[in-house]
Amino acid sequence: MxxxxxxxxxxxxxxxxxxxxxxxxxxxxxxRDASDGRLRxxxxxxxxxxxxxxxxxxxxxxxxxxxxxxxxxxxxxxxLRARLSYEVALDPGSRPFQVALHGSRIELVDADIGLPAxxxxxxxxxxxxxxxxxxxxxxxxxxxxxxxxxHGSATVHWRDAGSGLSPVAPLGNYELRVSGDGxxxxxxxxxxxxxxxxxGQGVWATGRPPEFVASARVPSEFHPRLAPFLRxxxxxxxxxxxxxxxx
Numbered sequence: 001m002x003x004x005x006x007x008x009x010x011x012x013x014x015x016x017x018x019x020x021x022x023x024x025x026x027x028x029x030x031x032r033d034a035s036d037g038r039l040r041x042x043x044x045x046x047x048x049x050x051x052x053x054x055x056x057x058x059x060x061x062x063x064x065x066x067x068x069x070x071x072x073x074x075x076x077x078x079x080l081r082a083r084l085s086y087e088v089a090l091d092p093g094s095r096p097f098q099v100a101l102h103g104s105r106i107e108l109v110d111a112d113i114g115l116p117a118x119x120x121x122x123x124x125x126x127x128x129x130x131x132x133x134x135x136x137x138x139x140x141x142x143x144x145x146x147x148x149x150x151h152g153s154a155t156v157h158w159r160d161a162g163s164g165l166s167p168v169a170p171l172g173n174y175e176l177r178v179s180g181d182g183x184x185x186x187x188x189x190x191x192x193x194x195x196x197x198x199x200g201q202g203v204w205a206t207g208r209p210p211e212f213v214a215s216a217r218v219p220s221e222f223h224p225r226l227a228p229f230l231r232x233x234x235x236x237x238x239x240x241x242x243x244x245x246x247x
Contacts, residue, residue, distance in 0.1 A: 027072075033104050036147065038123070042067065048084075049074035055090065057122050066119050072099070083107075090114075097140075107144035112137065117158060124210075126246055130233065131164025143180070148206045150180030161194070166229045168222060171196040189214055195222040202246070212246040 026048050028041040037058060044053040055070040068090050075098070078085025083102040089095070090113055097111035115136040121128030136158055143152035155177050160170040172194015178187050189200035200214025216234060218226045223240075230236070234244040 027101075030101050030104070031106070033147065035106075035145070041070070057119055066115070066122055068115075103146070105144055105146040105149075107142070108140045109142050111140040111143075113140070114138075117161065124246060133162040133164070134158055134160040134170065143178075145180070149182050150185050151182065152180055154178045157192075161196075163229070165232060167225050168195060168229075170194065172198070174198055187212065195219060196226065200244075209247060214244045216242040216244060 025041070025044045028044060031039045031041055040056045040058060042054045042056050045051050050073050052069065052071040054067040057066040069092065070088060070090050072086045072088045075085040075087055078100055081102075083100045085098065085100045087096045088099045089097075094114075095112060097113075098107075098109040100107040100109070115138065117132040117134040117136055119136060120132055121130070136156055138154060138156050140154045141152070143154050144150070155175065158174045158176070161172055161174055162169040163171065173192040174189060174194075175192055176187055176189050178185060180186075183206040185204040187200075187202035187204075189198055189202075191197045191199065195218055197217040198214050200212060202210065202212030204210040216230055217240070218230070227236070230242040234242040236242050
């Protein structure tokens with residue numbers, strides 16, 4: 001009996017040691033599964049509980065388009081809700097936010113993430129040829145996603161938006177609101193200010209490619225300079241507006 005108790009105790013200690021030293025690379029597989037390979041953790045250092053690495057945004061072919069330094073620290077209180085909860089910071093000195101892993105689901109809470117506008121070209125390949133510029137600010141009160149399901153909301157602000165193909169810079173400031181209700185993600189684009197007035201709606205349903213339609217208008221004084229650029233990427237309507245589609 002004593003030998004059995006000793007063996008069980010040693011086994012428990014060994015298991016705890018394995019858990020305590022679980023490598024940070026395990027987080028990469030969770031990110032890969034939840035994002036269909038679009039988010040990956042490279043150069044991971046440390047353990048599952050505390051570490052750092054490079055958070056990569058990849059295109060649909062799995063090629064790395066953008067990488068940001070990331071550091072994380074485990075929050076034990078999350079275990080009370082049967083999840084792995086972390087405090088995460090992107091870029092040195094940035095405000096940390098909460099990330100929880102539950103099965104194949106990833107949940108973000110109170111996140112404010114800055115990215116260059118070129119990231120849009122990696123997430124939406126059709127935008128890559130436009131040479132987008134400006135700054136993106138992603139604000140997430142609460143958002144969870146996994147394969148085939150997204151819940152919550154987020155807002156993206158695009159400041160000093162521009163394109164390498166446009167003779168006018170900046171084109172304006174824009175806001176994109178994102179909401180998920182399970183298998184469907186909806187987006188709404190509005191213009192905050194600028195000569196290029198954009199208004200659009202989009203939907204992304206599980207098993208179907210994303211669909212987005214935007215209408216563009218420009219004041220008469222900007223029309224001669226912006227119309228040739230807009231004709232390259234959209235269809236001109238008889239009322240003087242332009243329609244842009246992503247499918």
